[in-house]
Amino acid sequence: MPLIENGKIIEDRFVRVGDDEALPEGAAVLIGVDRFLREAETLKGRQAPVGVIWPNDRPIAEIAPYLDRLSLIALVFPIFRDGRAYSQARLLRERLGWRGPLRATGNVLRDQFLLMERSGFDQIEAVKGADADAFDEAVHRYTVFYQPATDERPSLLRQRLGRTVRGV
Amino acid sequence: MAAPQQQKLKVNGPVAVTANRLTDGAVVWRTSGEGWSVDLAEAAIVTTADDAIALLAAAQKRDLDAVGAYVAPVVIEADGSVKPGNLRERIRVAGPTFELPH
Amino acid sequence: MYAYDEFDRAFLAERVDEFRDQVVRRLSGALTEDEFKPLRLMNGVYLQLHAYMLRIAIPYGTLNADQLRRMAHVARTYDRGYGHFTTRQNIQFNWIKLEELPEAMAALAEVGVHGIQTSGNCIRNVTTDQWSGATPEECDDPRIWAEILRQYSTLHPEFTYLPRKFKIAITAAAHDRAATKVHDVGLRLHRNAQGELGFEVLVGGGLGRTPFVGKSIRPFLPVRDLLSYIEAIMRVYNQYGRRDNIYKARIKILVHEIGAEAFAKAVEAEWEAIRGGALHLTDEMIAEIRGRFIYPAFQALEDDPAELVEALKDARFATWYRNSVHKHKVPGHSIVTISLKPVGAPPGDATADQMDVVADLADDYGFGEIRVGHEQNLCLPNIAQKDLPELWRRLDAAGLATPNVNLVNDIIACPGLDYCALANARAIPVAQEIAKRFSDLDRARGIGRLHINISGCINACGHHHVGHIGILGVEKNGQEFYQITLGGRADEHAQLGTLLGPAVSYEQVPGLIEDVVDTYMELRAGPHELFIDTVARLGVEPFKERVYAAH
Numbered sequence: 001m002p003l004i005e006n007g008k009i010i011e012d013r014f015v016r017v018g019d020d021e022a023l024p025e026g027a028a029v030l031i032g033v034d035r036f037l038r039e040a041e042t043l044k045g046r047q048a049p050v051g052v053i054w055p056n057d058r059p060i061a062e063i064a065p066y067l068d069r070l071s072l073i074a075l076v077f078p079i080f081r082d083g084r085a086y087s088q089a090r091l092l093r094e095r096l097g098w099r100g101p102l103r104a105t106g107n108v109l110r111d112q113f114l115l116m117e118r119s120g121f122d123q124i125e126a127v128k129g130a131d132a133d134a135f136d137e138a139v140h141r142y143t144v145f146y147q148p149a150t151d152e153r154p155s156l157l158r159q160r161l162g163r164t165v166r167g168v
Numbered sequence: 169m170a171a172p173q174q175q176k177l178k179v180n181g182p183v184a185v186t187a188n189r190l191t192d193g194a195v196v197w198r199t200s201g202e203g204w205s206v207d208l209a210e211a212a213i214v215t216t217a218d219d220a221i222a223l224l225a226a227a228q229k230r231d232l233d234a235v236g237a238y239v240a241p242v243v244i245e246a247d248g249s250v251k252p253g254n255l256r257e258r259i260r261v262a263g264p265t266f267e268l269p270h
Numbered sequence: 271m272y273a274y275d276e277f278d279r280a281f282l283a284e285r286v287d288e289f290r291d292q293v294v295r296r297l298s299g300a301l302t303e304d305e306f307k308p309l310r311l312m313n314g315v316y317l318q319l320h321a322y323m324l325r326i327a328i329p330y331g332t333l334n335a336d337q338l339r340r341m342a343h344v345a346r347t348y349d350r351g352y353g354h355f356t357t358r359q360n361i362q363f364n365w366i367k368l369e370e371l372p373e374a375m376a377a378l379a380e381v382g383v384h385g386i387q388t389s390g391n392c393i394r395n396v397t398t399d400q401w402s403g404a405t406p407e408e409c410d411d412p413r414i415w416a417e418i419l420r421q422y423s424t425l426h427p428e429f430t431y432l433p434r435k436f437k438i439a440i441t442a443a444a445h446d447r448a449a450t451k452v453h454d455v456g457l458r459l460h461r462n463a464q465g466e467l468g469f470e471v472l473v474g475g476g477l478g479r480t481p482f483v484g485k486s487i488r489p490f491l492p493v494r495d496l497l498s499y500i501e502a503i504m505r506v507y508n509q510y511g512r513r514d515n516i517y518k519a520r521i522k523i524l525v526h527e528i529g530a531e532a533f534a535k536a537v538e539a540e541w542e543a544i545r546g547g548a549l550h551l552t553d554e555m556i557a558e559i560r561g562r563f564i565y566p567a568f569q570a571l572e573d574d575p576a577e578l579v580e581a582l583k584d585a586r587f588a589t590w591y592r593n594s595v596h597k598h599k600v601p602g603h604s605i606v607t608i609s610l611k612p613v614g615a616p617p618g619d620a621t622a623d624q625m626d627v628v629a630d631l632a633d634d635y636g637f638g639e640i641r642v643g644h645e646q647n648l649c650l651p652n653i654a655q656k657d658l659p660e661l662w663r664r665l666d667a668a669g670l671a672t673p674n675v676n677l678v679n680d681i682i683a684c685p686g687l688d689y690c691a692l693a694n695a696r697a698i699p700v701a702q703e704i705a706k707r708f709s710d711l712d713r714a715r716g717i718g719r720l721h722i723n724i725s726g727c728i729n730a731c732g733h734h735h736v737g738h739i740g741i742l743g744v745e746k747n748g749q750e751f752y753q754i755t756l757g758g759r760a761d762e763h764a765q766l767g768t769l770l771g772p773a774v775s776y777e778q779v780p781g782l783i784e785d786v787v788d789t790y791m792e793l794r795a796g797p798h799e800l801f802i803d804t805v806a807r808l809g810v811e812p813f814k815e816r817v818y819a820a821h
């Protein structure tokens with residue numbers, strides 16, 4: 001599955017490790033939330049980076065105490081239509097102040113890329129190779145955005161004012 | 169008449185597999201030649217649940233010609249002609265039951 | 271009218287391009303049906319029994335003449351020459367081809383019309399009072415706020431894949447014509463003791479399988495906080511609304527399961543964190559949107575001009591006038607309802623020719639403006655009273671002057687089994703049969719205000735729960751049956767109807783409805799007691815006794 005970061009396909013340096021597998025020495029790992037919470041204390045001392053897959057049915061506020069020891073947060077779209085992780089992403093960025101990499105995983109198709117980017121994801125794990133190739137087109141399809149979100153794109157709410165009210 | 173796609177398959181009489189054509193939504197019937205026809209007379213008719221399941225499974229393999237396939241009851245008239253088996257299917261074949269605005 | 275600007279036009283063109291690309295990918299096989307379905311639904315494209323159906327939003331029910339003409343063009347060119355106006359201030363085309371949809375959408379986008387968010391699990395077309403901006407009853411034009419919500423919710427990145435669809439309705443008049451109490455969120459615009467504008471916020475109303483009347487979670491929300499508060503509601507719902515069962519996914523179930531108080535608490539907590547942020551509406555922002563609404567340059571006219579007084583001597587005109595013409599806030603002007611319920615025709619359908627006629631009439635007499643109401647009728651909101659006689663003559667010639675607004679044959683009906691893939695039973699022919707029973711309009715007038723609502727299945731698209739008489743199609747052994755409820759209402763006193771008795775067959779429905787009406791005529795305290803008030807006073811029992819004894 002191609003991994004896209006800031007519009008480019010990149011190598012995934014994180015290894016996904018199952019709950020019962022040993023953590024590979026010195027490698028960046030991405031682990032499930034249960035293991036992460038269970039081994040939170042021991043993981044504290046780990047030298048290599050740790051990322052967590054945070055499920056979409058666990059309140060994202062619970063991640064707050066662990067943020068300073070995480071190197072990656074992956075949120076999950078179990079199916080295309082399940083949009084809970086959009087809210088989690090925005091809360092992570094806007095409320096909890098997460099600045100590290102935020103990855104969209106699961107049933108991720110090109111028609112969601114823009115929504116994901118606007119909600120604060122900077123890494124996208126696309127299901128289809130062709131979709132990854134079309135990333136640029138998908139996120140630049142629109143030049144007009146009505147509402148403010150996590151991204152820096154100017155929203156119409158303010159753009160219109162810029163035109164009619166001077167100095168805003 | 170809850171949507172047939174959501175019902176458990178019960179076969180007690182002749183049935184056919186029907187769907188809507190992808191390009192324009194027209195009602196189509198699965199033929200014995202593994203294609204689709206807008207003419208119910210060309211539909212493959214089966215009478216057992218196993219045959220119906222097989223016909224449906226074959227029809228669902230490819231979703232580029234027709235979509236939303238399901239098993240629908242039909243009636244075989246004395247003269248051998250095939251008619252839709254319930255009101256829903258009659259409406260799908262013949263259109264709304266009242267005069268359309270014009 | 272709200273005037274779209276270059277931003278809106280650019281956005282719509284981009285949207286059509288995106289859909290065109292999605293259709294190409296679907297037809298080539300790059301997208302499976304499972305992947306394509308949510309995408310087409312986000313553009314208002316359904317698959318019905320015989321064909322694809324395109325649903326077009328009419329934001330807050332307001333259209334201009336060019337837009338209506340373009341709809342007529344789409345009906346003629348890509349469909350079978352007619353369209354169906356719905357209870358959600360939308361129009362539906364029933365026979366459109368997937369291959370031709372991008373063309374049809376591009377034609378509509380040129381006049382600023384589209385099907386975005388008329389389907390799918392997103393914030394849907396925000397609806398409001400069809401008399402907005404024209405009625406003397408309101409404290410502000412609710413369309414300003416509907417437009418702000420429309421912009422805010424358009425392709426919202428966070429709220430495009432909610433647990434289920436989300437419907438918001440706004441009223442600014444004490445008499446609620448927007449059914450705000452049966453929406454996911456209902457907003458009642460009013461002024462507080464200090465004269466400031468704000469909303470009472472209701473949540474968790476809805477019909478369908480589990481109907482609820484909405485609960486008030488905030489008596490007064492200052493207007494500048496509208497977007498932040500809605501965002502807080504949406505965020506709580508998006509995270510905690512049920513996704514395990516489609517029938518329990520609406521916000522009403524969440525509100526019901528955790529209780530309105532707990533829900534309100536969660537919303538208020540979220541709101542506290544965001545209320546001062548980017549969504550805070552400044553006076554400039556509100557003024558900017560308000561400034562894009564262009565109001566007619568009304569002439570200074572007197573009420574009851576000579577032309578009108580003279581015309582009222584004609585009994586047919588006078589009958590129509592008393593039924594279909596309503597008070598305007600500007601002297602010398604009126605609001606006109608155009609019944610799309612000629613006796614015996616499919617409720618809410620209009621032919622392309624009729625759409626053209628209404629568009630011309632709007633241009634000639636009504637500042638080019640047309641409205642669509644949730645009763646499936648059209649409305650010309652700004653007509654000078656002196657023009658009413660001429661307007662009426664032209665409506666009458668086009669078969670659009672049936673004086674039955676709010677009467678027993680002004681029936682609301684969903685498409686039912688004649689079109690809809692989810693239906694149990696037909697709705698339109700039932701409406702036609704009932705309307706014919708009361709085709710004597712003197713009799714219908716004698717009966718007075720009576721709303722009949724028909725849905726072809728439990729999804730309740732025809733609002734049967736809140737009809738004075740509600741008719742719900744069910745299935746028994748493969749046959750069409752109908753349950754009847756009495757006493758529902760959708761206005762400010764919203765309540766759900768009470769079941770009358772066992773379901774009856776298709777053939778029995780019209781007679782049974784006639785018996786219910788006859789019973790009312792006998793039992794009412796006088797000609798001024800409306801059907802709904804008689805039912806409230808006596809309950810359904812006396813009706814049940816009489817009606818089922820006869821059947």
Ligand code: HEM
Pocket residue numbers: 316317318323355356357358362434437476477478479520683684685690691692729730731732733
């Ligand atoms: C192909 C046609 C249609 C389909 C498949 C459809 C589907 C549905 C479904 C599944 C629901 C239930 C939602 C729920 O309870 O969660 C519903 C509700 C509703 N629909 Fe439709 N509908 C169709 C046509 C219409 C039409 C023509 C109208 C307007 C006349 C309409 C207006 C409504 C309304 C007002 C509700 C109930 C309010 C609520 O959302 O709770 N629908 N529809």
Ligand code: SF4
Pocket residue numbers: 684685686687690691692693694697725726727728729730731732
């Ligand atoms: S109420 Fe049922 S039959 Fe009627 S339009 Fe809605 S889903 Fe279809």
